[in-house]
Amino acid sequence: MDKDTAKVLMREGALFVLLDMPEGSEFGIDYNSWTTGPKFRGVKMIPPGIHFVYYSAQSSNHTSGMRTGFFHNFKQKEMLVKKWDKYNEDIFPGQVSTEEQERLESNIAELDQYLGPYPYDSYKKWVSLTNHITEDLIQHLQPQCGTIYSVAQFESPCSNSKSRQAALTDKSPTQASKDGLPDLTAIAGTEMQFSKIPKKRYPEGATPQEITKHSMDSSYMLETMLQSVYTDNIHSILGEIQFSFVCFLIGQVYDAFDQWKKLVHLLCSCESALNTHNDLFMDFITVLHFQVHEIPEDFFVDIVSANNFLTSTLQEFFSNLENGNGDSKLRQRGIKFREHLTKKFNWDFTSEPDEFAPVVVDT
Structure with a gap:
């Protein structure tokens, strides 16, 4: 971080203060985590905006407990104060008393030495993974209790x-x-409140020909979601894809991975929607570009690549673009994305997916 940026964040950045966190616990914010020391009291110089704070207490046998976290939209110069509950090994819900808040605010100079600086070097990466997530979307998707647990409660x-x-x-x-x-x-x-993906692939009264078309093209399902769930901003579906991805990758919530997978497949299997929502799919490619680069290699092997999910899903997406759907700019971006994935990960998008391969019948 250069000196000018550091000065701005010292003056305008937010602070997260966590009191009584046991030494040796895991604490993280966004893409960074640490093991807490005896002097740890929180983080300073947090860029205003949406961040994900997470933690797990160390048990008596020196193993970490389940990861727990929450999203918070930090305001400029905000000081968010939380206290650790030793009995429940979690953060106390709600805010500290007004008196304690005021006492800490009046002693910022003394508190400063116990606060670690936000790791600004990874901030650009965090923004690229969350730029479609809004505070309203978080309220809609997160558990009603406001806390995200890696293990179902x-x-x-x-x-x-x-x-x-x-x-x-x-x-x-x-x-x-x-x-x-x-x-x-x-x-x-305590349950995640992910959007429901329509089960019906075609409208009422559809002809057999229309049923066949909608069975191959998920555009009707996408339009149903855009008109019923994302009425204010259709790009919020990208925000849910990002929210699900962060909850899986950082929050370690497996249900979030399942939702991410369903939404990615929904968009990748659309054909006619590519012609009516060019901007949405342009941004979708950008979202996937940053996400693919952040998935650890072992995730590719153990989870993401299981049954070739990502390669077969993206192959369907690229095929729909090659068939003339979308404008020239969208098709060009799709081709560049495919070339990039092929070069970087050696993924094969030329062979036919197993589900489309000819079936040999013995006679």
């Missing part, structure tokens, strides 16, 4: 010795499953 019904005995004799099916173990239900308000 469950609870079991209240029980006592009498109810457990009844459950074992199958007299109380609501209290336990058939094997005698308690039935676990997701804790209300």
Whole structure:
């Protein structure tokens, strides 16, 4: 970071103060994480805008717990203060008292030595991964509790010795499953609120020919989402793709990867929509360009490349462009993106995907 940028961030940047975080815990913001030391109190010089803060406490056997985090839209010169709850090994919900907030604000000079500077060198990368995410979109997609957990949160019904005995004799099916173990239900308000992707691929009253067309072209499904979910800004679907990607890559939420995969496939399997939403698909290519470069290599091998998901999905997208869909500028960007992927990752977009390969029938 150059001196001029540092001066601006010292003057205009936000601060995140975390009190009582145990030493040896994991703490991170955006694309950077650290192991906390004895003097850690938070981060300073945070560029205003949307950021993802995450953490996990170290257990008694020196292993990290589940990763937990939250998005926050930091304002200019804002000081966000949180306190660690040792009993629950999590951050206390809500804000600190007004008195404590004012005390910390009046002692910024003394507090400064305990705050680490935001790693500005990776800020450009963070912006490229989140530029379509808005505060309203975060409120729409994140759990109602405002906290994102890498592991689903469950609870079991209240029980006592009498109810457990009844459950074992199958007299109380609501209290336990058939094997005698308690039935676990997701804790209300902790689930991600991803947008529902339409299951119906064609409109009511479609002819057989139209059903066949819509079965091969996902444009109807995309239009349904744009008109029902993203009515204010159709580019918000790109924001959800970015939100899902960050929650998976950094928040370690596997359900987010599943949503990312579904949305990417939806857009890649559109044909006629390429002609009506050129700008959306131009930005979609840019979003994918930055995401593909940030997926760790082992993710490609273990998850992303399973069943050749990404290569086969992108191959369908490039094929739709080659068939004359979209304007010349969009097709040109698509070709350049394909050439870049082929050169950098040695991906083959020329061979026919297995699902389209001819079927040999024995006679």
